[in-house]
Amino acid sequence: MIRCRRLARTYDNAYPALKGVDFKIAPGEFVAIMGPSGCGKSTLLNLLGLLDRPTSGDYFLNDQDVSRLADRERTRKRREHIGFVFQAFNLLPRLSALENVCLPMTYAGVPASQRLARAQELLSRVGLGPKFRHTPVELSGGERQRVGIARALANRPSLLLADEPTGNLDSTSSGEIVSLFKDLNQDGMTVILVTHDPSISAAAERILRLKDGELAP
Numbered sequence: 001m002i003r004c005r006r007l008a009r010t011y012d013n014a015y016p017a018l019k020g021v022d023f024k025i026a027p028g029e030f031v032a033i034m035g036p037s038g039c040g041k042s043t044l045l046n047l048l049g050l051l052d053r054p055t056s057g058d059y060f061l062n063d064q065d066v067s068r069l070a071d072r073e074r075t076r077k078r079r080e081h082i083g084f085v086f087q088a089f090n091l092l093p094r095l096s097a098l099e100n101v102c103l104p105m106t107y108a109g110v111p112a113s114q115r116l117a118r119a120q121e122l123l124s125r126v127g128l129g130p131k132f133r134h135t136p137v138e139l140s141g142g143e144r145q146r147v148g149i150a151r152a153l154a155n156r157p158s159l160l161l162a163d164e165p166t167g168n169l170d171s172t173s174s175g176e177i178v179s180l181f182k183d184l185n186q187d188g189m190t191v192i193l194v195t196h197d198p199s200i201s202a203a204a205e206r207i208l209r210l211k212d213g214e215l216a217p
């Protein structure tokens with residue numbers, strides 16, 4: 001599903017945050033990216049999520065070279081293939097859980113009637129059934145992240161990416177969020193998550209370790 005060849009990202013043509021990494025990820029894998037702060041984890045995940053473009057090297061997603069797509073194409077690919085879950089949830093505060101999950105479908109042009117049904121189905125799937133109408137302030141951190149995951153799944157991505165999705169949660173909520181990722185993976189979703197927490201990476205089948213912008217053996 002993913003193939004990276006000497007993938008590198010240098011910020012402002014000065015700081016080499018990622019120094020050329022090679023790896024592959026097969027469909028259906030559950031991979032954790034670990035490593036010390038500043039080693040390039042978010043840089044790598046942003047590249048994989050088509051939120052950023054590499055300075056050099058190749059990134060093949062589903063056998064297509066997506067390393068040098070123009071912005072519009074990259075946005076379209078991202079919408080079609082990728083769900084992204086953020087540490088800080090990034091929900092819109094004035095919208096209900098339901099509306100937050102509907103939003104990416106609106107951008108993708110899904111008809112209103114289908115959006116609502118799908119958002120309800122997804123919120124039930126992540127265990128937030130009775131709280132459809134709550135806004136983010138009316139939800140706990142763990143519940144907000146469930147909404148974040150439901151939103152990431154809205155456009156049926158083939159790849160689910162998460163950058164420290166439990167970084168703002170207590171250990172109980174973290175455990176619940178991790179089992180949710182595990183369930184999704186067992187249903188066939190390819191999952192890549194960045195974490196500092198060994199109890200989280202233990203859920204993954206494989207760990208990619210980064211150090212100073214390079215993959216550790």
Ligand SMILES: Nc1ncnc2c1ncn2[C@@H]1O[C@H](COP(=O)(O)OP(=O)(O)OP(=O)(O)O)[C@@H](O)[C@H]1O
Nearest residue numbers: 011012015017035036037038039040041042043044
């Ligand atoms: N937009 C940017 N402009 C310049 N430098 C950046 C930018 N984003 C990240 N960096 C630098 O690149 C390096 C890697 O950053 P990155 O965010 O990928 O680290 P990380 O492994 O995710 O760290 P953390 O665990 O703290 O989140 C860091 O030294 C960081 O300061």
Ligand SMILES: [Mg+2]
Nearest residue numbers: 041042043163
């Ligand atoms: Mg980071």
